[in-house]
Amino acid sequence: VSRFLAACRGGAVDRPPVWIMRQAGRYLPEYRVARARAGSFLALCRTPPLAAEVTLQPVRRFGFDAAIVFSDILLPLAPLGVEFAFPDEGGPRLDRPLAQPEDWDRLRPPEHGGGTAFVAETIARAVRQLPPETALIGFCGAPWTLASYLVEGGTSRDHVAARAALAAHPREFHRLLDVLADAMAVYLLQQVAAGAHAVQVFDSWALALSADTYAEFVVPALERLLRALDGTGVPRIVYASGAHLLPLLAGLPCEAVSVDWRVPLDWAGRALPGKTVQGNLDPAVLLASPDTVRVATRAMLAAAPTRGYIANLGHGILPGTPLEAVSTFVETIRGAA
Amino acid sequence: VSRFLAACRGGAVDRPPVWIMRQAGRYLPEYRVARARAGSFLALCRTPPLAAEVTLQPVRRFGFDAAIVFSDILLPLAPLGVEFAFPDEGGPRLDRPLAQPEDWDRLRPPEHGGGTAFVAETIARAVRQLPPETALIGFCGAPWTLASYLVEGGTSRDHVAARAALAAHPREFHRLLDVLADAMAVYLLQQVAAGAHAVQVFDSWALALSADTYAEFVVPALERLLRALDGTGVPRIVYASGAHLLPLLAGLPCEAVSVDWRVPLDWAGRALPGKTVQGNLDPAVLLASPDTVRVATRAMLAAAPTRGYIANLGHGILPGTPLEAVSTFVETIRGAA
Numbered sequence: 001v002s003r004f005l006a007a008c009r010g011g012a013v014d015r016p017p018v019w020i021m022r023q024a025g026r027y028l029p030e031y032r033v034a035r036a037r038a039g040s041f042l043a044l045c046r047t048p049p050l051a052a053e054v055t056l057q058p059v060r061r062f063g064f065d066a067a068i069v070f071s072d073i074l075l076p077l078a079p080l081g082v083e084f085a086f087p088d089e090g091g092p093r094l095d096r097p098l099a100q101p102e103d104w105d106r107l108r109p110p111e112h113g114g115g116t117a118f119v120a121e122t123i124a125r126a127v128r129q130l131p132p133e134t135a136l137i138g139f140c141g142a143p144w145t146l147a148s149y150l151v152e153g154g155t156s157r158d159h160v161a162a163r164a165a166l167a168a169h170p171r172e173f174h175r176l177l178d179v180l181a182d183a184m185a186v187y188l189l190q191q192v193a194a195g196a197h198a199v200q201v202f203d204s205w206a207l208a209l210s211a212d213t214y215a216e217f218v219v220p221a222l223e224r225l226l227r228a229l230d231g232t233g234v235p236r237i238v239y240a241s242g243a244h245l246l247p248l249l250a251g252l253p254c255e256a257v258s259v260d261w262r263v264p265l266d267w268a269g270r271a272l273p274g275k276t277v278q279g280n281l282d283p284a285v286l287l288a289s290p291d292t293v294r295v296a297t298r299a300m301l302a303a304a305p306t307r308g309y310i311a312n313l314g315h316g317i318l319p320g321t322p323l324e325a326v327s328t329f330v331e332t333i334r335g336a337a
Numbered sequence: 338v339s340r341f342l343a344a345c346r347g348g349a350v351d352r353p354p355v356w357i358m359r360q361a362g363r364y365l366p367e368y369r370v371a372r373a374r375a376g377s378f379l380a381l382c383r384t385p386p387l388a389a390e391v392t393l394q395p396v397r398r399f400g401f402d403a404a405i406v407f408s409d410i411l412l413p414l415a416p417l418g419v420e421f422a423f424p425d426e427g428g429p430r431l432d433r434p435l436a437q438p439e440d441w442d443r444l445r446p447p448e449h450g451g452g453t454a455f456v457a458e459t460i461a462r463a464v465r466q467l468p469p470e471t472a473l474i475g476f477c478g479a480p481w482t483l484a485s486y487l488v489e490g491g492t493s494r495d496h497v498a499a500r501a502a503l504a505a506h507p508r509e510f511h512r513l514l515d516v517l518a519d520a521m522a523v524y525l526l527q528q529v530a531a532g533a534h535a536v537q538v539f540d541s542w543a544l545a546l547s548a549d550t551y552a553e554f555v556v557p558a559l560e561r562l563l564r565a566l567d568g569t570g571v572p573r574i575v576y577a578s579g580a581h582l583l584p585l586l587a588g589l590p591c592e593a594v595s596v597d598w599r600v601p602l603d604w605a606g607r608a609l610p611g612k613t614v615q616g617n618l619d620p621a622v623l624l625a626s627p628d629t630v631r632v633a634t635r636a637m638l639a640a641a642p643t644r645g646y647i648a649n650l651g652h653g654i655l656p657g658t659p660l661e662a663v664s665t666f667v668e669t670i671r672g673a674a
Contacts, residue, residue, distance in 0.1 A: 163621035
């Protein structure tokens, strides 16, 4: 069993496994070559040989213990009838946001697996090329995070429109979250069937919500999504920010929780008994000197649980991160054997 | 003693005092008249008769237990040599962000009280016109929040440049925070001398930082700022988001902590023994129906501490909030007598 999968299940490992959220795109020169070859970000995601290639790039360069399939959380919304644009500048955008309950009703439940076969094929290709000890992680967006993208029509600073829609239309919002949970459940199962060894659910915008709202709206949808993987034996990781949500995340049917840089790892470990903790270096630290990276990484490791721990950043790696900083991060963790 | 000041000090009150962050500007039609008369936001802030008038507007309309002086946290940076622009569209902006330590060295410690006399005059005028039972709150930005504005050159979604600057230049960043703390200490003392009955320090971007970074960098600067008011007898309120920071806020020399909508009030109350808690309705709820506002406000009150509690929103009121929603919020709190 790989070091990564052992740590997901709380087993003993010789040293903490390490990988970095998220894809190669943000920092690798070899990625930019593949991206240029594909012509656009979307074309790259949808061309399995190229997507598999960039999935493997970070592992080849840094020897990570896991790779995450190259894709985007918004792509599986296309089969539901929602096509985001991915302009070269700025975040993904939707021409007509789904602002109102009547817009949500227009979401078409997709054929099972329909419209996302390219992700399955990318996974199958990547798994064949990965070293056997390296895990391949499939992923999807969490229902609330996807709902926010739909209602806001893109990335939002404070998710006011989504929060207001939830407050104004609680029943319809529940239904929206259920539709998204069901679609993502099928999508994750498709990825596992194609060979993914673990899955991660990104609730990137969890931090926007109160604990009460999260408990009432999001937790049931997350449970619905996660339970679809019951019995597959594949570890489930949930990424979410916010110390106020830890007591709720502790109750989710998942093996691991990925926390951001805000909460100290020892706090997270105590708040998540029986679960593996993943994280949590502030990606901004990787913009500083190697010495600073080394000191901060050691401090992270010192606060980490001794069992059930996966080293990672607390959020996606930032554009412009120097490769040397990533090496220093990885080497410091390897030195912690 | 006013209901508001009694609650600041944890005393018994007949019902929770209530006011709303932040100024009239976001939702009152009478504000828009005054704003048009002044010509610009900055001119309005810097014309004491008009600024005092809009300070009083929310109290006149809703009978709040406190008014907050109409101003902006970035204005007291002008005497340090930093002039933000306030365009009609979008947030405040700085043409040349103070991105590097050498930029921070250029900050001029202001003459004591120099360049902000218009705020003192606004306070003195507003206090004279307020009903005697209504408190006047002075305010300033917290050192970290101001530092983020300086480094980012405006509002930022994730404060990456500021976080990176802090990681890369820890010693210089400490000094920057100290300079800002000292300038804001003088500024708050000036406001108290002019008649402010309480002060609030807005650490609006606290949530961007880890608990460790907050403890090492921000807490000492906040203490330096807050201690300058020791002996004045004026209650100090600190606004900051993030459940992970509550244990640190609990140790600050302040009488009250204003929390956002994320943390349930009973959690906040437990985490802040001996301190008054202020907050925390999600402002997005005020965009929903009166019934929704009523239910959510009652839930907030049910979770609030019985002593040492000030009703408020968990963040600034949103543009476009209907007046009816504010009335419903206030009436529900009054009904909780």
